[in-house]
Amino acid sequence: METKPTEIGSSKMFGGYNKRYKHFSPTLGCSMTFHIYFPPSSSPSHKFPILYWLSGLTCTDENFIIKSGAQRAASAEGVALIAPDTSPRGLNVEGEADSWDFGVGAGFYLNATQQKWKNWRMYDYVVKELPKLLSENFPQLDTSKASISGHSMGGHGALTIYLKNLDKYKSASAFAPIANPINCPWGQKAFTNYLGNDKAAWEEYDATCLIKKFHNVSATILIDQGEDDKFLDQLLAHKFEEACRSVNVPLLLRLQPGYDHSYFFISTFIDDHIRHHAQALKL
Secondary structure, rough: OOOEEEEEEEEEOOOEEEEEEEEEEEEOOOOEEEEEEEEOOOOOOOOEEHHHHHHOOOOOOHHHHOEEEEEEEHHHHOOEEEEEEOOOOOOOOOOOOOEEEEEEEEEOOOOOHHHHOOOOEEHHHHHHHHHHHHHHHHEEEEEEEEEEEEEEEHHHHHHHHHHOOOOOOOOOEEEOOOHHHHOOOOHHHHHHHHOHHHHHHHHOOOOHHHHHHOOOOOOEEEEEEEOOOOOHHHHHHHHHHHHHHHHOOOOEEEEEEEOOOOHHHHHHHHHHHHHHHHHOOOO
């Protein structure tokens, strides 16, 4: 079982390279894939700051790399993009693929406490295993300069991981995040199955609850939300906005008229997010 990453794909884009890797994850107990976009480099010794992108329900590590067009701005700004998968795969846990909003493709970036789902430890994978793997195997990446972003379930992941690890990330942003999962059907279903019925455990993975606890945020959090998103009742950005306001956390919430939940929406505004992070990473 090879824990060191093996390159399984490469394609040139905007002067840099999208590269896909496979490795065995001890955290998750299965093989995982992830993508890195390396911007063009003028010097072999140059180290790039990194932006983690966490994808949403049903996605793999490929969706963002193929659909977002983020590489253009990442190339211009000199930021490497890291796109992990969204859950363990291939474990064949009973019921793991019964629905699109739970199990495979729906790791919710938490550490499950229920025995059946013990391998679902995407929080530890993203926060601990992946940064260590990157720093040990990719000398061209400066893992000490990292920011985090994501979409939908991944937006939830980006916000919660950022708030719980303010020392590890320079900035955070999100597209249409599940901002208050304890109060929406997607979150309630996932949290009941992964975490059991202890509501205090749920709150540890809810950005709207966490902001009240970890409110010493200095960098502005950027969120884009499409006003024509059909999942507004699942996302609850206004709840997060109210919570940020109550503790004076700087939030730029942009409601985008006519936009939906898709990658058409993400690709329209992704350059703003890349620049938002590049600015924080270069401070």
